[in-house]
Amino acid sequence: MTSTAQGELKQNPKSPVDSGFSMRRQKIAEHRKSLPIASVEKSLIEEVQKNDILIIVGETELPQFLFNAGFCRGGKMVGISQPSCIAAVTVAKRVAEECDVQLGQRVGYSIMFDDTTCSSTSLKYMTDALLLREALVDPLLSRYSVIIVDEAHERTVHTDVLLALLKKVQLDRSKAANETSEIGNKGLEVQAKTNVSPLKLIIMSASLDDARVFSEYYGGAKALHVQGRRQFTVDILYTVHPETDYYVDAALVITIFQIHLEEKPGDILVFLTGQDEIESVERLVKERLEHLPEDKRKLLPLPIFSSDQLMTVSAPAPIGFRKVVLATSIAETSITIPGIRYVVDPGCVKARTYDPSKGMETLDVVPASKTQALQRSGRAGREGPGKCFRLYREREFEKMEDSTKPEIKRCNLSNVILQLKALGYDDIFGFDFIDKPSRSAIVKALAELRLLGALTDDCKLEEPAGDQMARLPVDPVYSRALILANQSYCLEEMLITVAMLSVESIFCDPPREKREEARTSRNHFASVEGDHLTYLGVYRESNEFLEAENSEAEVDEILRKWCKDNFVNSRSLKHARDIYRQIRGSVEQMGFNVSSSGNDMLEYRRCLAASFFLKAAQRQMDGTYRALESGEIVHIHPTSVLFRSKPECVIFNELMQTSKKYIKNLTRIDPLWLAPHHYNTEE
Secondary structure (H helix, E strand, O other): OOOEHHHOOOOOOOOOOOHHHHHHHHHHHHHHHHOHHHHHHHHHHHHHHHOOEEEEEOOEOHHHHHHHOOOOHHHOEEEEEEOOHHHHHHHHHHHHHHHOOOOOOOEEEEEOOEEOOOOOOOEEEEEHHHHHHHHHHOOOOOOEEEEEEOOHHHOOHHHHHHHHHHHHHHHHHHHHHHOEEEEEEOOEEEEEEOOOOOOEEEEEEOOHHHHHHHHHHOOOOEEEEOOOOOOOOEEEEEOOOOOOOOOOHHHHHHHHHHHHHHOOOOEEEEEOOOHHHHHHHHHHHHHHHOOOOHHHOOEEEEEEOOHHHHHHHHOOOOOOOEEEEEEOHHHOOOOOOOOEEEEEEOOEEEEEEEEOOOOEEEEEEEEOOHHHHHHHHHHHHOOOOEEEEEOOOHHHHHHOOOOOOOHHHOOOOHHHHHHHHHOOOOOOOOOOOOOOOOHHHHHHHHHHHHHOOOEOOOOOEOOOHHHHHHHOOOOHHHHHHHHHHHHOOOHHHHHHHHHHHOOOOOEOOOOHHHHHHHHHHHHHHOOOOEHHHHHHHHHHHHHHHHHHOOOOOOHHHHHHHHHHHHOEOHHHHHHHHHHHHHHHHHHHHOOOOOOOOOOOOHHHHHHHHHHOOOOEEEEOOOOOEEEOOOOOEEEEOOOOOOOOOOOOEEEEEEEEEOOOEEEEEEEEOOHHHHOOOOOOOOO
């Protein structure tokens, strides 16, 4: 169940108007009329007017209702926060289409590295993280008359912090609206009424259990349950035998083809854990199709892990074809894809877990919760009877946790605490979290921020470094890297590095017959110093190609051709280029000088060591590596360019747990470079 009716058919309003577009718009109008909420608009607005805090469970079109009711007058906006970028973008596109307006005018979105809003925007969709950053500039969030926190049941770390922050903002806005302020004007005391109105707060949830938690947290706030659309019958099918590796041929791809060849018409939605896996399954499906008779090949694999792909997956399949949509957990509630009748659920998600005692964060594939499993199966019954193929036994479902553990209890809190410090919250232990993280996690994060130079010894925000790190829209370790690179005259290289590390899968996973060619291409970029310099080489060479190309074709088209020829992921590289431009704009606003070290990589590598010193590993006698901070035994991931070279000491960006603990994104360093920052020479 999705909490907003806007999440049904997201299309780009700038796309050409054709018969398909008109049909989609007609379906949207029919969908809106079919929603029970459409008949109770008046009573819902009355509830918003009577209650400063409202919790709603169910499908609504509340932002449009609020606009129609006049909540956006006087230059005020309705802000709608989402837990992810893709949800913010796709819902905004959908609502703009519903309202028949150009995206970026009355309806717009603002996410990290992409902002389509303007002075006339009334309905602003954004991520929870971006709204928190807005509070750094405007602590009262005075531009908003109403803030809607959507998909709050996902309980991301930014959602939890935002809910706590909005609780205080509401109190501050109410006080400010009832008080007068004294303004000095040439020595005269003038009484003036503040231009701040009370804030309306609405929390949307797809989970009744979470709605009760939110109601209690806000002192018994009123909760409404809006009856959703009709849910058709969904048959649940489990595997008889346990599948240890669900993503391999036998467990997943065969299930897709079983549905395609044996079941009635209807599209398939497959839940996977990330971009790498999606692209791998897409390739396997295409390879299998080649071995089927011509009349059985009408299966169209469509990946979705970014907002620009939603238009394609939402469009109807060509006549006679069946779509198989390969998606992450984003498709559980945040977006809805029409035409789905079959769901394949491996029962897993990718989640970050953090062990504060070891200071180690891992990205693991873990079992989903019962709530997630039920939401996934529900996607098969929105337009008619469907089936959900669970690639695990029923007894495994019974063992699942009832709901997803809040992210704030399983993540590194450094970024969160830095933002809170910048917002003026010094007492982190006393902060009003919905679910308090462990004391050890807070202590570890404070210690890490002190080591990174963001906080003083008494845990106050360090000036100017701490303020600069909080203002940069990246993790503290990355912002420290940018600050140090600015001082070492290699900021251009570090900007590229941070951008490339902010996206997934720089290199493509090619079909079997192209693997040798892809390996040769990757070796062309490979640096003996490590992965960071390899990514740097990819970015630089793509830029040189664009500059040398005199074609009149668009940059994206030229870049796509270069990526295809070099087995580079064009989506990831394009995204990295966008991130680079945005971060560069941020550092230039802060007065940084974007200079390049050219081909001399020594200072650049020293900057990497000085920034990622908490993620350093040294080779042992048996060829394994010991992470210096935690003492954990780790292994270089096979995808690293340093996999076979076995350097003495490296820094890394990511620890990944599968059959072993693997470190990814490495650079070779001199171990003595670490000593001034955290370790002694003997270590």
